[in-house]
Amino acid sequence: MFKIVSAEWLAPKVRRIVAEAPRVAAHHQPGHFIILRVRDEGERIPLTIADSDAEKGTITLVVQVVGATTELLCELEPGQAIQNIAGPMGKPTEIEDFGEAVLVGGGVGTAVIYPQAEALKKAGNKVFAVIGGRSKEYVIFEEELQAYCEEVFPCTDDGSHGYNGFVTGKLGEMLEDKSRKIGAVLMAGPVPMMRAVAEVTRPYNVPTIASLNPIMVDGTGMCGGCRVTVGGEMKFACVDGPEFDAHKVDFKELTDRLATYKEQEIFAWERLQKGHQCKLDQQEAACRASS
Amino acid sequence: MKPSERMKIPRHEMPEQDATERSGNFQEVNQGFEEQFACREAERCLQCKDAKCIPGCPVGVDIPAFVSAVSENDLSKAADILLADNVLPGVTGRVCPQETQCEEVCVRAKKGEPVGVGHLERFVADWAREHRKDLFEPPPATGKKVAVVGSGPAGLTCAGELAKRGHAVTVFEALHRPGGVLVYGIPEFRLPNIVVDAEVETLQRRGVEIVCDVIIGQTYTIPELLEEEGFDSIFIANGAGLPIFMNIPGESLKGVYSANEFLTRVNLMGAYRATEVDTPVIRPTRAVVVGGGNTAMDAVRTSRRLGADPATLVYRRSRAEMPARNEEIKHAEEEGVELKLLNTPIEILGDDDGWVRAVRCQRMELGEPDDSGRRRPVPIEGSEFEIPCEIFVVAIGTKANPLLTQTTPGLEVNKWGNIIIDDTGMTSIPGVFAGGDIVRGGATVILAMGDGKVASRSIHKYLMNGQA
Ligand SMILES: Cc1cc2nc3c(=O)[nH]c(=O)nc-3n(C[C@H](O)[C@H](O)[C@H](O)COP(=O)(O)OP(=O)(O)OC[C@H]3O[C@@H](n4cnc5c(N)ncnc54)[C@H](O)[C@@H]3O)c2cc1C
Ligand SMILES: Cc1cc2nc3c(=O)[nH]c(=O)nc-3n(C[C@H](O)[C@H](O)[C@H](O)COP(=O)(O)OP(=O)(O)OC[C@H]3O[C@@H](n4cnc5c(N)ncnc54)[C@H](O)[C@@H]3O)c2cc1C
Ligand code: FES
Numbered sequence: 001m002f003k004i005v006s007a008e009w010l011a012p013k014v015r016r017i018v019a020e021a022p023r024v025a026a027h028h029q030p031g032h033f034i035i036l037r038v039r040d041e042g043e044r045i046p047l048t049i050a051d052s053d054a055e056k057g058t059i060t061l062v063v064q065v066v067g068a069t070t071e072l073l074c075e076l077e078p079g080q081a082i083q084n085i086a087g088p089m090g091k092p093t094e095i096e097d098f099g100e101a102v103l104v105g106g107g108v109g110t111a112v113i114y115p116q117a118e119a120l121k122k123a124g125n126k127v128f129a130v131i132g133g134r135s136k137e138y139v140i141f142e143e144e145l146q147a148y149c150e151e152v153f154p155c156t157d158d159g160s161h162g163y164n165g166f167v168t169g170k171l172g173e174m175l176e177d178k179s180r181k182i183g184a185v186l187m188a189g190p191v192p193m194m195r196a197v198a199e200v201t202r203p204y205n206v207p208t209i210a211s212l213n214p215i216m217v218d219g220t221g222m223c224g225g226c227r228v229t230v231g232g233e234m235k236f237a238c239v240d241g242p243e244f245d246a247h248k249v250d251f252k253e254l255t256d257r258l259a260t261y262k263e264q265e266i267f268a269w270e271r272l273q274k275g276h277q278c279k280l281d282q283q284e285a286a287c288r289a290s291s
Numbered sequence: 292m293k294p295s296e297r298m299k300i301p302r303h304e305m306p307e308q309d310a311t312e313r314s315g316n317f318q319e320v321n322q323g324f325e326e327q328f329a330c331r332e333a334e335r336c337l338q339c340k341d342a343k344c345i346p347g348c349p350v351g352v353d354i355p356a357f358v359s360a361v362s363e364n365d366l367s368k369a370a371d372i373l374l375a376d377n378v379l380p381g382v383t384g385r386v387c388p389q390e391t392q393c394e395e396v397c398v399r400a401k402k403g404e405p406v407g408v409g410h411l412e413r414f415v416a417d418w419a420r421e422h423r424k425d426l427f428e429p430p431p432a433t434g435k436k437v438a439v440v441g442s443g444p445a446g447l448t449c450a451g452e453l454a455k456r457g458h459a460v461t462v463f464e465a466l467h468r469p470g471g472v473l474v475y476g477i478p479e480f481r482l483p484n485i486v487v488d489a490e491v492e493t494l495q496r497r498g499v500e501i502v503c504d505v506i507i508g509q510t511y512t513i514p515e516l517l518e519e520e521g522f523d524s525i526f527i528a529n530g531a532g533l534p535i536f537m538n539i540p541g542e543s544l545k546g547v548y549s550a551n552e553f554l555t556r557v558n559l560m561g562a563y564r565a566t567e568v569d570t571p572v573i574r575p576t577r578a579v580v581v582g583g584g585n586t587a588m589d590a591v592r593t594s595r596r597l598g599a600d601p602a603t604l605v606y607r608r609s610r611a612e613m614p615a616r617n618e619e620i621k622h623a624e625e626e627g628v629e630l631k632l633l634n635t636p637i638e639i640l641g642d643d644d645g646w647v648r649a650v651r652c653q654r655m656e657l658g659e660p661d662d663s664g665r666r667r668p669v670p671i672e673g674s675e676f677e678i679p680c681e682i683f684v685v686a687i688g689t690k691a692n693p694l695l696t697q698t699t700p701g702l703e704v705n706k707w708g709n710i711i712i713d714d715t716g717m718t719s720i721p722g723v724f725a726g727g728d729i730v731r732g733g734a735t736v737i738l739a740m741g742d743g744k745v746a747s748r749s750i751h752k753y754l755m756n757g758q759a
Contacts (some may be wrong), residue, residue, distance in 0.1 A: 086504035264571035
């Protein structure tokens with residue numbers, strides 16, 4: 001069991017969870033992820049390690065509630081425990097001195113780029129971050145990123161904070177700016193965002209790395225469920241990635257495969273809500289009985 | 292009892308769950324012997340002086356002795372004898388290919404049917420699971436620490452043997468549950484996971500420590516285990532792992548699975564109990580599985596149980612060349628699985644939404660024998676046809692997982708990525724041993740266990756004398 005040390009909401013439906021996982025913390029490098037099970041009978045889901053503290057033996061996860069398992073995870077409070085955490089998994093980010101490096105994060109993807117920012121800065125890069133959210137309250141890690149970035153550009157769809165528009169708009173402006181010498185773009189976020197960013201950087205020939213998020217099971221290369229097509233070749237994201245050359249990734253296929261269990265996911269979600277309703281009903285009945 | 296009397300007793304057949312019924316559930320097919328039948332079957336053994344069955348067993352179980360104890364109705368003694376050489380008898384009694392091992396060399400097989408060694412083994416193991424919760428007297432500690440990588444049959448066997456000799460053993464397992472293929476691959480209807488759990492618990496009572504959720508090569512490397520974590524020796528048994536795909540068009544469509552993924556979802560994650568667990572699996576109305584081994588059989592029978600009708604197995608050679616056990620093929624056919632032999636898939640066809648819709652196959656004929664001595668399948672031009680399906684499962688084999696070997700400098704592997712060992716089981720790194728599928732490529736449970744046993748003896752020597 002892996003005890004939760006702290007947990008708080010960063011944005012609507014986005015929770016930061018710090019959990020004890022000393023073995024993972026001791027070996028964490030940027031780009032690594034873990035696979036966890038919230039409970040017995042639970043699903044194994046992959047989550048990026050957003051931060052770690054080897055001395056305290058803890059790792060930080062930033063989780064967006066999108067379905068049953070992420071909901072169950074985000075219901076846990078400090079003191080409660082996660083059944084299993086295995087990792088670190090995946091290949092670490094290839095950190096080089098690119099000169100100027102731009103990190104692009106969308107939604108919870110911003111948590112993925114956070115450890116990369118620190119490592120890139122240490123490797124001598126001038127680091128910039130372009131981070132997106134629907135509106136101000138959805139932008140996360142802005143302050144944390146300041147510590148390692150020359151500049152952080154928040155972008156909101158509704159213009160309530162920072163740049164008015166998508167991250168691709170801001171990134172396009174930066175690429176156009178001849179005074180900048182952008183050596184690499186690293187990104188994480190929803191698939192449509194990553195697909196769009198790849199198209200924005202392609203004409204400029206800027207090396208662009210995407211952190212992919214296919215459905216996974218074991219995370220050790222054993223099942224092949226996480227396969228993605230990169231440059232026409234089949235790759236297993238859990239062991240060959242999860243970071244790949246964005247200009248070579250077949251994003252359409254990734255989008256498609258992510259929808260495999262849509263029906264079952266809705267079923268699981270409804271079952272969970274029903275379970276919650278039952279619990280509420282029982283509590284109410286118990287209350288009434290005792291009063 | 293006189294040998295002539297023993298010779299008159301016919302082999303007792305294993306009672307099975309009705310085929311129609313079982314094709315809709317995940318309960319065990321084989322129901323196990325009743326006590327009186329087990330006794331009777333055991334009486335068939337001629338108690339050969341120079342018993343061929345013992346060397347016929349890769350872990351060298353004293354078969355005549357345990358069988359004799361069963362015939363005397365002394366099940367406790369039978370269990371002691373069996374467990375002395377085999378830490379997973381409930382497993383091997385269910386999944387070993389006895390027909391090519393102990394039972395093949397049984398003298399009674401010369402004229403008629405061999406003694407049902409596998410069935411008796413299972414009987415004793417099941418009895419022991421119900422009736423015995425021995426507290427083991429720990430042997431004097433040697434003060435030596437051994438790490439075992441992987442909790443499949445090879446790792447568990449090696450760990451059990453080393454614990455018996457007083458070494459402190461820690462098994463590191465990448466998944467959340469120990470057992471390897473026994474829990475993630477082989478389905479419940481052949482080997483219930485609780486049988487594996489119980490035998491793993493017995494090992495834990497013997498002092499074996501099992502740590503799940505640790506991936507060697509990621510969480511720790513082999514050099515770290517030796518230099519920083521204080522292990523004196525290591526046994527690597529991380530299995531064969533990586534699934535092979537066919538490299539035909541359409542393999543990224545939704546509904547295409549490797550056998551490993553399909554079986555892991557259903558067995559390890561329990562997806563067949565849809566209302567109780569969170570992991571999903573596609574419930575097909577029609578399924579096609581490609582392959583001819585045990586894995587393919589398990590996948591196609593699993594798809595049948597999830598509701599596929601038809602559940603079709605496509606194999607490129609003929610029945611005689613199928614590597615699967617006869618029993619599995621027979622059971623599959625009884626359950627309504629369709630075998631399409633001498634066929635190979637050449638393309639997977641999808642619909643507009645990216646779902647599998649059908650598999651295009653080509654008929655084959657057998658030509659000249661190839662390197663394996665089996666006749667090579669040759670495609671027949673113009674024979675293509677389609678089989679409609681919602682899921683397509685690729686079960687054509689696995690290859691070595693490079694996760695561990697890549698992060699272990701100095702560890703020699705062959706061109707397929709399998710670890711190279713010497714006669715003692717030692718790898719190119721002193722003190723680091725290996726066995727099971729990572730050395731052999733996909734093999735069997737009992738061969739993996741045999742490797743674990745050989746390595747445990749070498750590791751013991753290495754720890755005590757500095758030499759394997
Ligand atoms: C390497 C990797 C790192 C990840 N890091 C993070 C992270 O740091 N924070 C975070 O919140 N999420 C992360 N994800 C995504 C996360 O794993 C999924 O959101 C989670 O599995 C959804 O589970 P669920 O049961 O709550 O939702 P489900 O009900 O299973 O799914 C709901 C929705 O999420 C989509 N989905 C399902 N599985 C995945 C998946 N594996 N990846 C993306 N979308 C998925 C489905 O298509 C569906 O639309 C990561 C994924 C990968 C592969
Ligand atoms: C579906 C199927 C059916 C089969 N049916 C039969 C049968 O009926 N009879 C028979 O005799 N054989 C059968 N086999 C073959 C048999 O199961 C294998 O030969 C045997 O399990 C190999 O044992 P092993 O200990 O070498 O490895 P495995 O059983 O593969 O176990 C390896 C373990 O190591 C873990 N691991 C992997 N990498 C790491 C790492 N880096 N760090 C930590 N842990 C790691 C894995 O998660 C796994 O638990 C079948 C195989 C399959 C797939
Ligand atoms: S998650 Fe199973 S191989 Fe990647």
